[in-house]
Amino acid sequence: MSTTTTAAPLPPPGRVRMTMYALAQLGLAVPALVLFILDVVGGALALIVIGVPLLLATIPATRWVANCHRAMAGRVLGTPIPQQYRPTRPGGPVARLAGWAADPMTWRDAAWLVAACTVGFALALVAVLLLVLVVTGALWWFGIEPIMRARSAMDRWFLSYGHTEKLEQRVQVLTETRAEAVDHSAAELRRLERDLHDGAQARLVALSMSLGMAEAAFDSEDPEQALRLVQDARSTTTAAIGDLRSVVRGIHPPVLADRGLGGAVTALAMDMALPVTVESTLPGRPPAPVESALYFGIAECLANIGKHSGAGNGWIRLSHEDGVLRAVVGDDGRGGADPGGGTGMLGVMRRLAAFDGTLSVASPGGGPTIVTLEVPCVLSSPRTTPSSGPA
Amino acid sequence: MRLVLAEDHALLRAGLIQLLESTGFTILHAVDNAPALSAALLDPAAEAAVLDVRLPPTQTDEGLRAAIAVREARPGFPVMVLSQYVEQLYARELLASGAGAVGYLLKDRVADVAEFVDGVRRVAAGGTVLDPEVVATVMARQREEPLERLTPREREVLGLMAEGRSNAAIAGHLHVTDKAVAKHINSIFTKLDLPIGEDDHRRVRAVLTYLRV
Numbered sequence: 001m002s003t004t005t006t007a008a009p010l011p012p013p014g015r016v017r018m019t020m021y022a023l024a025q026l027g028l029a030v031p032a033l034v035l036f037i038l039d040v041v042g043g044a045l046a047l048i049v050i051g052v053p054l055l056l057a058t059i060p061a062t063r064w065v066a067n068c069h070r071a072m073a074g075r076v077l078g079t080p081i082p083q084q085y086r087p088t089r090p091g092g093p094v095a096r097l098a099g100w101a102a103d104p105m106t107w108r109d110a111a112w113l114v115a116a117c118t119v120g121f122a123l124a125l126v127a128v129l130l131l132v133l134v135v136t137g138a139l140w141w142f143g144i145e146p147i148m149r150a151r152s153a154m155d156r157w158f159l160s161y162g163h164t165e166k167l168e169q170r171v172q173v174l175t176e177t178r179a180e181a182v183d184h185s186a187a188e189l190r191r192l193e194r195d196l197h198d199g200a201q202a203r204l205v206a207l208s209m210s211l212g213m214a215e216a217a218f219d220s221e222d223p224e225q226a227l228r229l230v231q232d233a234r235s236t237t238t239a240a241i242g243d244l245r246s247v248v249r250g251i252h253p254p255v256l257a258d259r260g261l262g263g264a265v266t267a268l269a270m271d272m273a274l275p276v277t278v279e280s281t282l283p284g285r286p287p288a289p290v291e292s293a294l295y296f297g298i299a300e301c302l303a304n305i306g307k308h309s310g311a312g313n314g315w316i317r318l319s320h321e322d323g324v325l326r327a328v329v330g331d332d333g334r335g336g337a338d339p340g341g342g343t344g345m346l347g348v349m350r351r352l353a354a355f356d357g358t359l360s361v362a363s364p365g366g367g368p369t370i371v372t373l374e375v376p377c378v379l380s381s382p383r384t385t386p387s388s389g390p391a
Numbered sequence: 392m393r394l395v396l397a398e399d400h401a402l403l404r405a406g407l408i409q410l411l412e413s414t415g416f417t418i419l420h421a422v423d424n425a426p427a428l429s430a431a432l433l434d435p436a437a438e439a440a441v442l443d444v445r446l447p448p449t450q451t452d453e454g455l456r457a458a459i460a461v462r463e464a465r466p467g468f469p470v471m472v473l474s475q476y477v478e479q480l481y482a483r484e485l486l487a488s489g490a491g492a493v494g495y496l497l498k499d500r501v502a503d504v505a506e507f508v509d510g511v512r513r514v515a516a517g518g519t520v521l522d523p524e525v526v527a528t529v530m531a532r533q534r535e536e537p538l539e540r541l542t543p544r545e546r547e548v549l550g551l552m553a554e555g556r557s558n559a560a561i562a563g564h565l566h567v568t569d570k571a572v573a574k575h576i577n578s579i580f581t582k583l584d585l586p587i588g589e590d591d592h593r594r595v596r597a598v599l600t601y602l603r604v
Contacts, residue, residue: 234502241499245476255478258451267480273531 013075015141018148021072022127025151028065029121035062036113046097056093059100066109069116070159073152081160104165112158123151181354184347192247199243207236256295260285264295265316265327268302276302276314284379286325290355294327294373297348297359301329301371304344309333309369320379327373335367348373392515393419395440397428397454398473399447407441407501414508425453432461439469439515443498444481455481462488469515473498482525483602491595494520494555513555519598520555529553529601538601540582548575553598 038058045051074080089099100106127147130140214229256264262280269276311333339345339361349359357375398404420431424447442454458470471494494514501507510520551561562572585593
């Protein structure tokens with residue numbers, strides 16, 4: 001889900017190329033058979049440890065062979081077949097093996113090895129023989145394509161996830177992101193409670209005390225003391241209002257409600273110490289929760305630029321293409337930003353994940369740093385903004 | 392001076408009416424929503440307006456839009472905009488709607504009655520009054536041309552000018568003589584390449600440069 005490559009569709013291979021594929025598949029059937037045997041032997045021996053090093057070699061080799069077939073089948077069928085292996089677990093050889101064993105694709109590969117050395121081998125053999133035998137040239141001319149499509153369809157069936165497995169994966173992702181979203185909102189509520197408790201609430205208590213003491217001062221006819229206390233009360237009120245204002249900004253910035261993402265991001269950029277240009281081509285407004293998540297994501301990126309980048313200039317681009325809302329935040333600073341380094345960026349990732357959104361960072365040493373935030377969503381109808389506002 | 396007042400909270404509206412009337416203003420219309428405000432601003436007898444940014448029906452930035460609209464229809468019409476929060480974005484939009492006769496303050500500044508009323512008078516007289524919070528944000532970005540040319544003291548003076556303070560008030564705030572303030576201001580005008588002309592006009596121009604409008 002995090003990596004989607006959108007390459008232009010390649011033209012389908014011609015008859016000769018298809019026959020070359022068949023030839024390659026014939027050749028690869030031999031290692032496929034060997035790998036299958038080794039996988040089975042290694043699997044059995046892994047129980048008594050000896051098999052572990054064997055599997056450490058045969059499983060990557062199996063994946064390589066399978067990937068070759070994925071590529072060929074993808075070309076023949078016209079749609080690429082993704083390599084949907086789970087990321088290899090870090091740690092020792094046993095941890096790696098356990099990770100592979102838990103990956104359903106490993107088992108699909110194993111099953112495919114059997115099919116590839118039997119039915120697959122037979123299909124490829126027929127495809128090649130039809131050409132080699134010369135007299136069957138006409139059959140080859142008409143038959144090569146259906147045969148190779150059948151072979152490729154079989155490979156695809158084994159080597160990519162079925163409908164149920166896709167749904168299972170989706171459920172798993174949703175369960176994880178839902179748990180994170182719940183955690184996030186609970187943490188936000190705790191933060192709000194603390195902000196209010198330590199800020200406005202404490203000041204209102206002080207205010208009430210000052211006024212009570214002023215009341216007493218009036219009673220004891222000490223107007224100077226009373227005046228001083230009322231003055232205190234007023235400055236405490238101002239501070240309490242200031243606290244409430246910053247809490248409100250943290251919940252939902254008023255300018256975001258007024259002007260949408262483009263206007264609110266422009267306002268953020270203006271508050272930066274360095275010049276940040278904003279370019280927004282959003283034709284409408286995203287749903288409010290998405291808008292808010294992106295706003296705080298961009299605010300985090302800008303805060304990082306201000307704190308760590310040492311940049312002289314920054315820029316932000318907002319666009320909506322092919323159903324994806326994209327915010328690109330860049331700076332000309334020293335680069336080397338690590339999204340896993342702080343809690344801020346991870347928080348943004350989690351928040352975006354709740355909307356199937358992603359965050360990616362490109363930050364080579366020496367800069368520039370470019371952070372891309374993407375969330376799939378639809379925009380509502382456009383809303384007018386005042387024409388006189390300089391961007 | 393006859394004012395139009397727009398504020399949707401009844402208590403605050405009553406408070407503002409009382410405050411402004413007791414200091415010599417006449418409240419021509421006191422309204423609580425955007426359509427009524429637009430109608431009230433058409434009254435040729437109105438001489439200035441004090442507006443809340445957020446008004447019904449949509450509770451977003453109607454007050455600000457009304458302020459910009461009226462200054463388009465009646466150039467130089469004095470408007471003091473009040474808000475629960477200040478945004479540089481909005482300050483710039485207001486300033487871009489015509490030089491001078493514009494104010495933008497946090498609502499809590501009303502608590503300091505004398506200063507608030509003085510601010511309304513300055514705006515009515517064609518001055519510019521910006522909230523210290525807007526000024527403080529701009530202060531943070533000192534790296535940029537042409538403000539870079541100013542000394543820290545001159546920047547401080549320019550900031551106070553943007554808040555709408557008089558020379559005497561600036562002198563009082565910085566604990567220096569009026570003459571010293573006048574010297575700083577002249578130096579600011581020179582450094583910002585402002586043409587010689589009426590002093591008030593140059594003040595406004597200096598503030599606009601400051602906010603990069």
